[in-house]
Amino acid sequence: MSTRDFDIELQLLLDAIYLKYHYDFRSYAHASLKRRLKSAMTQLGCRTLSQVQDRIVHDPSAFTAVLGFLTVPVTEMFRDPLYFLALREQVVPVLRTYPSLKIWVAGCSTGEEAYSLAILLREEQLLERTIIYATDINAQTLQKAEAGVYESNRIAGFTENHRKSGARTSLSDYYTARYGRAVFDKSLRKNIVFSDHSLATDSVFAEVQLVSCRNVLIYFNRDLQERALGLFKDALCRKGFLGLGAKESLRFSMYADAFVEIAPGDRIYQKDEAA
């Protein structure tokens, strides 16, 4: 199978997914998308992407399986602890000045980042006046996020990350271990709203003081990155904060001038007063 044929089939498949299921992957970065679809082909026993297309158009359950490959959830609690430390030291003091807070975790996957922020805000005594909107396009991962249950073998890593984030409490205060799993405290979820939202096709739904969107933009092509950054700029209040992944930046974006980088190594930006 030639690369050229694969590219043709890829484009047709993404069009079919959009037309049939309204999920828009057409502006995703191709290199990682191709890798994931090759895994999906193996799993579904298909030799070509055209065969995958045939399956998903006629069988929604095959689409659910493919969607799982296209939105592989790979994250952990307090991933990049220094990001959370920078939030604590440079963003929390400002957030404290608001009577009520709204935070948007865009592309929340299975929820680790949303719970991390909830724990950080509880430690800073801000959670009670906060609503965290945690959004994703995959209904199945959102369900997992809502459940807040993680395999026990991941907890040691989460605990170490949490400790390095400037923790004021112990992570074990927030979960109960049960049958090889850690079940996170329901009271954290009281202030989190998990919902379906696509950065590719939906619009802004609230004014927020902080957007945290980490390691999501790397999966988008430049046009879609700009769309997402535009949504974040519009959603943020005056002088609101934007947190990106460790290897993401606004360097080449048309929105670069709309933000000031306040924690350069940790990729935390503040919306410019004039923007």
Next chain:
Amino acid sequence: MRTLESMKGQVSAVVIGTSAGGIDALSALLPALSRGCAPVFIVLHLPRERPSRLVDLFQHKCSARVCEAQDKDPIERGTIYFAPPDYHLLIDAGPHLALSTDELVHFSRPSIDVLFESAAEIYGEGLLGIVLTGASEDGAAGLAAVHRAGGWTVAQDPATADVSIMAEAAIKRTPVDFVLSLDQIASVLRTTAIGELQ
């Protein structure tokens, strides 16, 4: 039969993969690259949880520019790109750099296979893939992809490698074009493949 001579002027990009013993091996190779060399992309397995010091370590030894890959960076000649810790590095159409946080491959992120397979799609027969010392089989499937796409394949001679597992796995999987010592690979980089500004 491919000869080193026939590689001259044919290489438009280089991918290098290594793990254990990699820093010493790269120290012997990278200074051979000139300021006008084809772009070089490197995956060196490192601890995932720490920022990497590779750029500081290599910049003063090299005349080519050394940097850590950033998502969507355009690709430039005369530049050596290291995959950042805890991200896969891929080459996307453009060509430009792409990063991902997808699952570990061969217990590694970055993975050599991920880099080599994506670069093979973009550069095809213009790609030179080099697998060096290492204690993992990561890179074997990647070098096979470079071969399938018509690119050039080099493995470090396992007898000269600090740890021979990686080069042996690559040689077992693919009929590599050349099995060479580090000195020979350095000379390929200096003269045959991508030596002087064209």
